[in-house]
Structures are given as C-alpha cells and as structure tokens.
Amino acid sequence: MDQPTLLLPKISYLDSLKNTFVNHSTSNCIDERWMAELANVELSEDMFSDISSLNIDSEVSYDLSSELLKKRLKKLDAKSPFNIEYNPALENTIKSFLKNRTKAFERLMALSEYYFPMFEEHLAKYNIPMELKYLAIVESALNPKAKSRVGASGLWQFMYPTGKQYNLEVNSYVDERHDPLKATEAACQYLSNLYEIFGDWSMVLASYNAGPGNVSKAIRRSGGSQNYWNIRKNLPRETANYVPAFLATMYIYEYKKEHGILPKKATMTYFETDTIMVKKQMSFKHISELLDISEEQIEFLNPIYKLKVIPFEEDKPHFLRLPKNKMGLFVSNEEKVYAYLDHLETFKEKPIFVAKAESESYNDHSSSQKKLQYHTIKSGESLGKIAQKYNISVSNLKSWNNIKGNNIIAGKKLKIYSDKKVVAKTESKSNNDGTYTVKSGDSLYSIAKQFPGISAEDIKKWNDISSDNIQPGMKLKING
Numbered sequence: 335m336d337q338p339t340l341l342l343p344k345i346s347y348l349d350s351l352k353n354t355f356v357n358h359s360t361s362n363c364i365d366e367r368w369m370a371e372l373a374n375v376e377l378s379e380d381m382f383s384d385i386s387s388l389n390i391d392s393e394v395s396y397d398l399s400s401e402l403l404k405k406r407l408k409k410l411d412a413k414s415p416f417n418i419e420y421n422p423a424l425e426n427t428i429k430s431f432l433k434n435r436t437k438a439f440e441r442l443m444a445l446s447e448y449y450f451p452m453f454e455e456h457l458a459k460y461n462i463p464m465e466l467k468y469l470a471i472v473e474s475a476l477n478p479k480a481k482s483r484v485g486a487s488g489l490w491q492f493m494y495p496t497g498k499q500y501n502l503e504v505n506s507y508v509d510e511r512h513d514p515l516k517a518t519e520a521a522c523q524y525l526s527n528l529y530e531i532f533g534d535w536s537m538v539l540a541s542y543n544a545g546p547g548n549v550s551k552a553i554r555r556s557g558g559s560q561n562y563w564n565i566r567k568n569l570p571r572e573t574a575n576y577v578p579a580f581l582a583t584m585y586i587y588e589y590k591k592e593h594g595i596l597p598k599k600a601t602m603t604y605f606e607t608d609t610i611m612v613k614k615q616m617s618f619k620h621i622s623e624l625l626d627i628s629e630e631q632i633e634f635l636n637p638i639y640k641l642k643v644i645p646f647e648e649d650k651p652h653f654l655r656l657p658k659n660k661m662g663l664f665v666s667n668e669e670k671v672y673a674y675l676d677h678l679e680t681f682k683e684k685p686i687f688v689a690k691a692e693s694e695s696y697n698d699h700s701s702s703q704k705k706l707q708y709h710t711i712k713s714g715e716s717l718g719k720i721a722q723k724y725n726i727s728v729s730n731l732k733s734w735n736n737i738k739g740n741n742i743i744a745g746k747k748l749k750i751y752s753d754k755k756v757v758a759k760t761e762s763k764s765n766n767d768g769t770y771t772v773k774s775g776d777s778l779y780s781i782a783k784q785f786p787g788i789s790a791e792d793i794k795k796w797n798d799i800s801s802d803n804i805q806p807g808m809k810l811k812i813n814g
Contacts, residue, residue: 371441371444371445371598372445372448372634374441374477375477375479375480377438377441377442377445377475377476377477378474378475378476378477378480380435380438380475381471381472381474381475381579382482382483384430384435384575384579385472385572385575385576385579386571386572386575388427388430388575388579390423390424390426390427390430390574390575390578391422391423391426392426393422393426394425394426394429394430394433395429395433396429396430396432396433398428398429398432400420400425403420403425403428404420406585406588406589407419407420407424407585408420410584410585410588414463414465414584415463415465415535416463416465416535416536416581416584417534417535417536417561417562418581418584419563421563421578423563423566423578424578424581424582427575427578427579427581427582428582428585428586430582431579431582431583431586432586432593436593436595438475439586439587439590439595440595440596440597440598441598442471442475442476443587443590443595443597443598444597444598444599444600445475445476445600446467446471446476446587446597447597447599447600447603448476448600448602448603448604449470449476449489449514449604450467451603451604451605452514452515452518452604452605453467453470453518454467456518456519456522457522459522460522460523460525460526462522462525462526462529463535465584466525466535468580468583468584468587469490469521469539469542469580470489470490470521471583472576472579472580472583473489473490473491474488474489474490474491476489477489478512478513478514478517478634478637479512479637487509487511487512488509488511488512488513488517488637489514489517489518489521490511490517490518490520490521492511492517492520492521494511496524497510497511497520500520500523500524501520502516502517502520506640506641507639507640507641507643507645508638508639508640508645508652509638509640510638512637512638513637513638514604514637516638524542525538525542528541528542528546531546532546532549534560534562536562536577537549537560537562539576539577539580540552540562540565540569540573540576540577543572543573543576544569544570544572544573544576548569548570548573549565549569551568552565552566552568552569553565555568556568562577602657606657606658607635607655607656607657607658607661608655608656608658608661609653609654609655609656609661610653610654610656610661610664610665611651611652611653612644612646612652612653612654613646613672614646614672614675614676615643615644615645615646615675616643616644616654616671616675617642617643617644618632618633618636618639618642618643619642620674620675620678621654624671624674625656625660625663625664627656627657627660629642631657632656635655635656635657636654636655680779705751705752705753706749706750706751707724707749707750707751707752708747708748708749708750709723709724709747709748709750710745710746710747711742711743711744711745711746711747711748712744713744714744714792714795715742715744716740716742717731717732717737717740717742720748720750724750724752725752726750726751726752730751731748731750734748734749734750734751735748735749768811768812769809769810769811769812770784770809770810770812771807771808771809771810772804772805772806772807772808772809772810773806774806776804776806777790777802777804778790778793778794778799778802778804781793781810785812788812790802793810793811793812796810796811796812797810797811
C-alpha cells in the first residue's frame with residue numbers, strides 16, 4: 335500500500351534564509367530579567383529626586399557613630415586624590431542613603447559590574463582618578479537613557495550644548511549622549527578640562543553639575559575659598575547636595591561589607607558585547623527577525639538610535655552593538671543579511687511619476703478633454719492607491735474633489751478624469767464568490783500584483799493570516 339504524500343508547509347523567504355545561516359555560538363544573550371534591570375528607570379528617578387530634595391543639613395537617625403565614620407573617611411582620604419573630610423552634612427547624606435537606599439545600592443552594584451570595567455578603561459586613558467566612575471551613579475544611576483527635568487541625557491547627563499562641544503552628535507536619527515562609549519569618552523575629556531581650570535576634584539564635581547561659571551561665582555562670593563564645604567552655601571541647591579551624594583556613594587561602595595550590603599550579580603558585562611559597522615540602513619525590527627533577538631535587547635544595547643533605525647551614510651559610520659554570539663551570527667552571514675534587506679525593498683510602495691506633458695493634460699484646465707468617471711471608495715483604500723489605479727497624480731485627484739488633507743471615507747464617490755477604464759480584475763482573476771484559489775508558485779506578493787490597489791498585507795488581514803505561508807489549493811478572500 336502506497337504511503338500518503340506528506341505535504342510540508344510552504345516556508346517564508348525569511349525562514350528559508352535563516353535555515354542557511356552559519357551559526358557560531360560563543361556566549362549567551364542577555365537574560366530578560368537582567369536586561370529589564372539594566373533598562374530600569376526607577377533607580378535614576380529616585381536618584382534625581384534624592385539629590386534635588388534631600389535636606390542634608392537635617393540630622394538622620396542611624397546606627398553609625400560619628401567617630402567610626404571619621405576614621406573610615408580618613409582612610410578613604412589617604413588613598414584618594416579627592417579631599418575627603420568629615421562634615422556633618424556628609425554624615426547625614428551617608429546615613430540617609432544607608433537607611434533608605436540599601437536595596438537600591440545592591441542593584442546598582444550589579445549594574446556597576448556591567449559598566450565599570452569600560453569606565454575604568456577610559457578613566458585610565460585620561461589619567462583621571464578611578465573614583466570618578468561613581469559619578470555616573472550620581473548622574474544617572476547607570477541608565478543610558480536617563481533624562482533629567484532640564485534636558486540632560488545619558489549615563490553622564492550631558493546637556494545638548496555641552497554634548498555638541500565634545501562631539502556628541504544629536505539629530506533626528508541619533509543621540510550620541512545615550513551611547514555609553516562615546517559619552518564616557520566625552521565625559522573624560524570634559525572632566526580633564528575642568529581639572530585644568532580648578533585643580534581640585536571636588537570643585538570639578540561641583541562644576542560638572544552646576545557649570546564652571548556658577549562655581550567661579552560661588553568662589554568669589556565665599557571670599558576666594560578653594561574648599562568645597564566653604565563655598566557650598568553659595569552653590570545652587572542641587573549642587574550643594576551633589577558632591578556629598580558622590581562622596582556618600584563612594585563610601586557605601588568601599589564599606590558595603592561593613593554595612594551588610596550584598597551586591598546583586600551581573601549576568602553579562604559591557605565587554606561581552608561587540609559592534610559592527612552597518613553597510614545599509616536597517617531597523618531593529620529586521621535585526622530582531624533575522625537574528626532571533628528581542629527588539630528590547632537591541633534597543634538597550636543601541637540606545638543612541640532614537641527611531642529604532644540605524645541609518646546609513648557614506649561619509650559617517652554607524653554601528654550596531656550585539657551580544658557576542660549574535661554578533662558572530664551576523665558577521666558569518668553578513669551578505670545574506672543585506673540580501674534580505676534588499677529583498678524587503680521590493681515591497682515598498684514607489685512614488686508615481688507622470689510625464690510632464692501627460693501631467694499637464696490632466697490638470698483642471700484640460701480635464702474636460704478626458705473622460706469623467708466616478709470611483710466609489712472602498713474600505714482600506716488610500717488616495718495613492720486610487721491614483722495608481724487610474725494612472726493619475728494624487729494632487730489632481732485632490733484638486734478635482736476639493737480634498738484638503740489625505741483622509742477619505744469609504745462609500746463616497748470621487749471624480750476621475752482619465753482615459754483609463756478600470757475594471758476590477760477580480761472579475762477575471764478571482765472566483766465568482768470573490769475569492770482567489772492559490773496556484774503552485776504563488777506568493778502573497780504575486781497575487782496582490784494581479785489586483786490593483788490591493789497589497790499583500792490587505793490579503794493577510796482579510797484572511798486572518800499572520801505569516802507569508804500559503805499553499806496551493808487555498809482559497810483567499812480578495813474583496814475584503
């Protein structure tokens with residue numbers, strides 16, 4: 335007895351392409367819970383709130399003696415280029431953080447494992463104290479997309495003018511203030527320049543927050559004092575809390591064991607990702623489909639791209655960052671990736687160009703030379719689709735019917751001046767019941783081309799199809 339023939343489902347171009355991919359697995363993707371933590375805005379919002387509203391001159395009740403704190407601060411001062419000295423306001427800040435933010439610091443310490451190695455590499459390059467890695471915690475709570483109420487952005491909270499000054503580009507597609515590498519490089523340059531001005535790291539921190547002009551004014555109003563604590567009363571309120579918050583953060587990191595703080599662990603570090611220069615514009619959606627990585631992960635690793643699209647420019651490189659295993663997959667199949675993007679281009683609606691002589695004969699003055707027809711608008715139709723049916727321009731179609739915008743209503747009739755008589759191809763191409771029977775070799779795209787004004791997406795919607803898979807013998811609704 336003959337065995338029945340097994341009909342395999344027709345697979346999409348995307349799936350068939352991915353089946354040919356060479357796969358080199360080198361590391362895991364970012365764990366979903368870990369990625370959610372990396373992109374969490376709660377920590378940065380709490381940090382912004384604390385620095386702006388905390389009254390650090392108000393005594394805080396917490397089990398930490400002033401004498402013990404003084405000894406620990408003295409040890410920190412001995413091994414740091416910062417001027418770390420005891421002050422009641424600093425004690426209050428440390429106690430407030432220990433009392434109210436212990437859990438937050440446990441989470442921040444995991445984020446630190448992800449970013450600190452990269453920070454330290456850049457700080458060493460500029461011969462800047464390693465302690466300045468804590469500055470990004472105070473600035474953004476290590477959120478690359480953090481935004482302050484005044485418009486500062488990124489891990490290092492650059493304002494737009496300062497970012498431009500340090501070559502961080504901001505345009506419709508990109509905001510390099512959100513790029514961890516580029517923003518860290520710019521922050522190191524800025525901090526180095528501020529140190530050349532003030533020669534004191536506490537003053538550098540204050541000027542990083544308030545601007546060198548405000549710090550210079552505070553110094554003058556304080557009689558020329560070069561000690562941060564002596565000029566603090568003449569600084570803006572947020573800056574007055576800013577340096578104590580930085581020093582308190584440094585203290586908590588250095589004495590976490592003594593205070594029973596148990597850091598969370600990072601499942602991946604920044605160095606377990608890699609970049610590649612793109613050779614064609616691509617969207618996060620297409621990268622996600624090709625490499626089986628979530629758009630959320632791509633967005634987190636590439637926070638620079640505002641529209642979830644990586645642009646392509648001949649004279650300026652743009653880069654895609656991925657986990658190393660996905661980068662290996664991309665590099666091993668780069669030509670196929672770009673071939674897929676080229677394939678997608680064929681589905682884009684192209685502009686309709688009408689020759690000048692023909693266009694002129696279609697304008698309002700000569701429309702009487704053409705045959706007047708009426709078109710009844712169908713559900714889902716657009717002005718562009720209707721114009722394409724009759725080989726006319728959208729502008730003339732709007733002019734003839736006094737249409738101001740682009741909105742049209744199904745069921746209404748439109749005047750059409752055209753020699754072209756449009757006959758619904760469903761009469762010859764479809765069945766009598768308004769359906770189309772799929773033939774061998776058909777695709778949704780080839781079927782849609784047989785019916786002017788109908789797209790592959792229309793056919794999917796009318797037939798409740800979620801993928802491109804169709805099989806010979808299937809009946810598809812064509813009339814919507």
